[in-house]
Amino acid sequence: MKENVKAYGAKDSKADLEPMTINRRDIQKDDVEIDITYCGVCHSDIHTVHNDWGNSVYPMIPGHEIVGRVVSVGDGVTDFKEGQLVGVGCMVDSCQTCSACKDDMEQFCENGATMTYGSKDKHMDDHTHGGYTTSIVVDKEFVLSIPENIDEKAAAPLLCAGITTYSPLKNWKVKKGDKVGVIGLGGLGHMGVKFANAMGAHVVMITTSPDKADDAERLGAHEVLISKDKDAMKKHQGSFDFILNTIPVGHKMDPYIALLKRDATMVLVGSVEPLDPFNGAGLIMGRKRVAGSLIGGIKETQEMLDFCGEHNIVSDVEMIDMKDINTAYKRVMDNDVKYRFVIDMASLKN
Amino acid sequence: MKENVKAYGAKDSKADLEPMTINRRDIQKDDVEIDITYCGVCHSDIHTVHNDWGNSVYPMIPGHEIVGRVVSVGDGVTDFKEGQLVGVGCMVDSCQTCSACKDDMEQFCENGATMTYGSKDKHMDDHTHGGYTTSIVVDKEFVLSIPENIDEKAAAPLLCAGITTYSPLKNWKVKKGDKVGVIGLGGLGHMGVKFANAMGAHVVMITTSPDKADDAERLGAHEVLISKDKDAMKKHQGSFDFILNTIPVGHKMDPYIALLKRDATMVLVGSVEPLDPFNGAGLIMGRKRVAGSLIGGIKETQEMLDFCGEHNIVSDVEMIDMKDINTAYKRVMDNDVKYRFVIDMASLKN
Incomplete structure (x- = not known):
C-alpha cells in the first residue's frame, strides 16, 4: 500500500473539494500502475459529489476520464509497458463471468461493475478513488491504450463523454x-x-x-x-x-x-x-x-480510442489547475465550458 | 352505385348507433364485392364513434374486422373468386407508391392510407363506411384470404386485434x-x-x-x-x-x-x-x-391469417345481433367481454 498520495476530494456532500491524501493499493499480478497526467471533469462527478443519486460514499475522490503513463506492471501483464500512454474510464473491474461481461458489456455486469470511484475495492479495505490524484492502480482488463498521435490532454474526456x-x-x-x-x-x-x-x-x-x-x-x-x-x-x-x-x-x-x-x-x-x-x-x-445507452464496454472503448486515433478526434477542452476545481464545477453547472474541463495533474504534483 | 344498403351507424358523436342506409360504390376494375357475414367490435370503433380522437366524420358506419364471402369481382381481379372466404381490416386503400407502401407497410402510407371507415373514398363522392353493414366493395390489394379451416365468425377479430x-x-x-x-x-x-x-x-x-x-x-x-x-x-x-x-x-x-x-x-x-x-x-x-407498433401491412396480415390457419388460431368471441350493438359498446367500456364481440350480420339482413 502506498500512503499519502496527493488528491483532491470531498469529505461530504456539502463540502467544496479540498486537498486530501489517499492510500493506493499495492500492484497485484494483473495490475497496471499509472502516473496520472490529465483527468477530465464530468458532470456526473458533480452529481456524485453532491450525492444527487443517493449512493455516494465519502471521502470521495472523483474523476473517471483519466489519462496517464504506465509506471510499472504486475507479473501477469504483457500488453502494457512502462511509459505507454493509457487511459481509465468509468469502470476499474467487473466479475468477468456473467453474460454481460462475456458479451463485452461490463457496464451492465450482473454482479455489479467496480466503478472508478465509490465502489468497494476488491484488493484493499477501502472504496475506489477516481482520477483527481497523481497515481492509480488498475486491473489490466480495464486499462485502455491511447493512440500516441492524438493530443494527450484532450483525450481524457474520450474515456466517458x-x-x-x-x-x-x-x-x-x-x-x-x-x-x-x-x-x-x-x-x-x-x-x-x-x-x-x-x-x-x-x-x-x-x-x-x-x-x-x-x-x-x-x-x-x-x-x-x-x-x-x-x-x-x-x-x-x-x-x-x-x-x-x-x-x-x-x-x-x-x-x-x-x-x-x-x-x-x-x-x-x-x-x-x-x-x-x-x-x-x-x-x-x-x-x-x-x-x-450507458457508456460502453471495455472492448468498445478501445475501438472508440482507435477510431479517434484514425480520425484524429479529441474533445474540445479548457485546461485548469487542480486548485481551481470548485470554480470549474460552478461553471459546469452554469453550462459555461466549451466543452470539457481537464485538470492538468502536474498542478497537483508540484 | 348501390343505394339503400342496410347498415348501423352514428349520426353524431353523442348518438347511440341506429339503423341507417348507405350508398355503396359500383364495382371498379380492381374491386372485390363482399357479402359481409360477420364484423368484430373493436374498442377503437367506440373511440371513433365518440370522436375521442377529434377526427371523426358523420354519419359514421364503424367496423374494421370484416369477414364475408366474395359475391363478384372486377375485370382486373384474378386472385379472388365468387364464394371465397375473405376479410377486410383497418385499411381499404393507400397510395401504393410511397416508400412505406413499397415496404409493405401501408399502415404508414406517407400520403395517408384510406381507412375502412371515415376516409375519403377514391371512387365516389362520400367517405368510406365500415363493416356494420351487409355489403362492401374493396380494392383487391386490400382484401385478405381467410383459411377455410378456421371458424369464420371467430376469424373477424384477427383483422385488427x-x-x-x-x-x-x-x-x-x-x-x-x-x-x-x-x-x-x-x-x-x-x-x-x-x-x-x-x-x-x-x-x-x-x-x-x-x-x-x-x-x-x-x-x-x-x-x-x-x-x-x-x-x-x-x-x-x-x-x-x-x-x-x-x-x-x-x-x-x-x-x-x-x-x-x-x-x-x-x-x-x-x-x-x-x-x-x-x-x-x-x-x-x-x-x-x-x-x-400499429396494426400491420397487408402482406403481413395475410401471413398472420395463414399462420392462424396453420395453428388453428382464432379469437375468443361472444356473438351478438346488430340491434344489440349499443349494449355491447357499454360492456366493452366496462371491460366485460371475453374477449371480442362479433356481430352476426344475418341479424341485419333479415
Whole structure:
C-alpha cells in the first residue's frame, strides 16, 4: 500500500473539494500502475459529489476520464509497458463471468461493475478513488491504450463523454449518408457531432440556442435545427434516421420523436431523471423507438480510442489547475465550458 | 352505385348507433364485392364513434374486422373468386407508391392510407363506411384470404386485434424459448398470448387481476404475473426478452421496463394517450427500448391469417345481433367481454 498520495476530494456532500491524501493499493499480478497526467471533469462527478443519486460514499475522490503513463506492471501483464500512454474510464473491474461481461458489456455486469470511484475495492479495505490524484492502480482488463498521435490532454474526456456518444452511434449502426440528429451541445453533444460526422452521417445539431450554430458547424454539424422554431421542426419532421439525445434533465420528448423516420430510434444518454409524459401515439404511428445507452464496454472503448486515433478526434477542452476545481464545477453547472474541463495533474504534483 | 344498403351507424358523436342506409360504390376494375357475414367490435370503433380522437366524420358506419364471402369481382381481379372466404381490416386503400407502401407497410402510407371507415373514398363522392353493414366493395390489394379451416365468425377479430399483436411479435423476432410478457388480458392481450404461445415462447400474462389467471392459462400463458405483487415483480426483474404492452390508457411504465432484459424491447400497441413520466435511467441501465407498433401491412396480415390457419388460431368471441350493438359498446367500456364481440350480420339482413 502506498500512503499519502496527493488528491483532491470531498469529505461530504456539502463540502467544496479540498486537498486530501489517499492510500493506493499495492500492484497485484494483473495490475497496471499509472502516473496520472490529465483527468477530465464530468458532470456526473458533480452529481456524485453532491450525492444527487443517493449512493455516494465519502471521502470521495472523483474523476473517471483519466489519462496517464504506465509506471510499472504486475507479473501477469504483457500488453502494457512502462511509459505507454493509457487511459481509465468509468469502470476499474467487473466479475468477468456473467453474460454481460462475456458479451463485452461490463457496464451492465450482473454482479455489479467496480466503478472508478465509490465502489468497494476488491484488493484493499477501502472504496475506489477516481482520477483527481497523481497515481492509480488498475486491473489490466480495464486499462485502455491511447493512440500516441492524438493530443494527450484532450483525450481524457474520450474515456466517458467519448464512449457514451460513440457506443449508441455504433450500436444503432449509424452509417454514411444517414441523417443523424444530436440534441444538446455540451460535453456529450460536441463529441456526438464529431463522431457522427466521422462516420459519414449528415449531422444536424438540434439546440434551443441559435448562438451555438457557428460552433456546431465548426465541430462538424452540417445543419443546425433550432428546437424552438416550430416551422423548422415541422420541416424536419419524419426525416431522421437516428437521434442522439444528450439533454441532461427531464424534458418534452414528443417534438423530438416526431423528427424520427419510420422505425427509427432516439437514444437517451443524458437524462436519468423522470421524463415528461409523452404520447404513446408518437411511437405507434411510425413504429418508432426510444432507448437508453450507458457508456460502453471495455472492448468498445478501445475501438472508440482507435477510431479517434484514425480520425484524429479529441474533445474540445479548457485546461485548469487542480486548485481551481470548485470554480470549474460552478461553471459546469452554469453550462459555461466549451466543452470539457481537464485538470492538468502536474498542478497537483508540484 | 348501390343505394339503400342496410347498415348501423352514428349520426353524431353523442348518438347511440341506429339503423341507417348507405350508398355503396359500383364495382371498379380492381374491386372485390363482399357479402359481409360477420364484423368484430373493436374498442377503437367506440373511440371513433365518440370522436375521442377529434377526427371523426358523420354519419359514421364503424367496423374494421370484416369477414364475408366474395359475391363478384372486377375485370382486373384474378386472385379472388365468387364464394371465397375473405376479410377486410383497418385499411381499404393507400397510395401504393410511397416508400412505406413499397415496404409493405401501408399502415404508414406517407400520403395517408384510406381507412375502412371515415376516409375519403377514391371512387365516389362520400367517405368510406365500415363493416356494420351487409355489403362492401374493396380494392383487391386490400382484401385478405381467410383459411377455410378456421371458424369464420371467430376469424373477424384477427383483422385488427390479430394483426396488431402478431406484427410486433414478428417484427421483434420473438422465437422459441423467448420469455415473452403480455400486459393486459383483453381483446388485444388474449390474441398476444395465443400468438406468442404458437411461436414457441414462454408466455407470461402480466395483469392486475388475479381472477384472470385461469383464463390466461387456458389461452396459452405458461405463467401469470400479478403486477400489483411487488415481490413477484422483483423476482421477474430483468428476465423478459420481449414485452407486448396492450394497456389501452396512460400508465406507469417504470415497473414494466424493469422487467426487461438488457437490450430488450417493450412495444406499446394500446396506449395512444400521454404516458406517465418514466425515468430515463430505466432505459439507460441495460440499454432497453420502448417502441410502438400499429396494426400491420397487408402482406403481413395475410401471413398472420395463414399462420392462424396453420395453428388453428382464432379469437375468443361472444356473438351478438346488430340491434344489440349499443349494449355491447357499454360492456366493452366496462371491460366485460371475453374477449371480442362479433356481430352476426344475418341479424341485419333479415
